Amino acid sequence: MAREGALVAVHYARNEQAAQETVELIEKDGGRAFPVHAELGIPDDIDQLFRGLEAGLKQHTGQTTLDILVNNAAETSTGTAPEEVSAEEFDKLLAVNTKAPFFITQRALELIPDGGRIINISSGLTRVANPSQIVYSMTKGALEQLTLHLARHLAPRQITVNTVAPGVTDNGNAIFKIPEVREQMSQLSAFKRIGEPEEVADAIAFLATDQARWITGTTLDATGGSLLG
Known part of the structure; x- marks a missing residue:
């Protein structure tokens, strides 16, 4: 940006x-x-x-004036079976991943001019089943619904609203330093490697440009072709 x-x-x-x-x-x-x-x-x-x-x-x-809003902040879970999810964990993920982006966007609309950009960061987990990440995936699915409905609502103001859905991306977490884990994660992508932050950032930056003015209400897959078959 x-x-x-x-x-x-x-x-x-x-x-x-x-x-x-x-x-x-x-x-x-x-x-x-x-x-x-x-x-x-x-x-x-x-x-x-x-x-x-x-x-x-x-x-x-x-x-x-706020021309571009990127809803990127999120809490992730360490992986909990559905039977073991606590109300505290559920509420925490929902508060940060779903409630916060909704009310941040609501407040930001007072500052965003006509022709502005809103970009929500979801996850490739919304289109595959991973029971240990059920709550996280639910919160990100809700974010994609926020994109869909706001895109329709804000179209008269020429404000585009889109989602970027990253896959496994090396965010500096210690887990990415474990060779066997990296190898396992790499197999999810069609390119057989782990994504880099810059590759997701480029997709986000594109949606913020004038070149993307005719794109709204959509989810841009930035998973490196994960789980294509």
């Missing part, structure tokens, strides 16, 4: 150092960015997020 000229608001929940490093990397590359802190899924989360966002936008641009 920054390479394409966007001022990027880097949201973080707990890892301030990582957010600051991201901002510094963007600035080192000639881009513009600022961090925004807000823990999602707790009281006052949306207000806190937008206080920081609007302050940062005003500082850097003199106004609070």
Whole structure:
């Protein structure tokens, strides 16, 4: 996004150092960015997020216009059998993965101009069965419904709403350093490898451009052809 000229608001929940490093990397590359802190899924989360966002936008641009919203934050589960899912785990995933994006988008619509972009990040798990990730998959399926209905609702304003569904992507988690796990995960993709963050980011950036102005209400598969058969 920054390479394409966007001022990027880097949201973080707990890892301030990582957010600051991201901002510094963007600035080192000639881009513009600022961090925004807000823990999602707790009281006052949306207000806190937008206080920081609007302050940062005003500082850097003199106004609070938000052209592009990417709903990317999510909680994942470690893998729990359906019989063992607790109400606490269910509520936590639902609060961050489904409720937060809905109300973030609702609030952002006050700032997004006509012709803006909303991009929701789902998961390839919404189209395959993985019982140990049932709650996570449910929350992401709901996000795809948010895309569908908002695309229709916001079309008169020329705001496109789309979903990107990544597959197995190396996000820096320690599990990706285990050779046998990497090999097993690699077999899911048609390319027989694990996806890189940049490959998903490129798909997201495309949907934010004017080139994607005629695309709305759809889910872009960014799984590297996972489980094609």
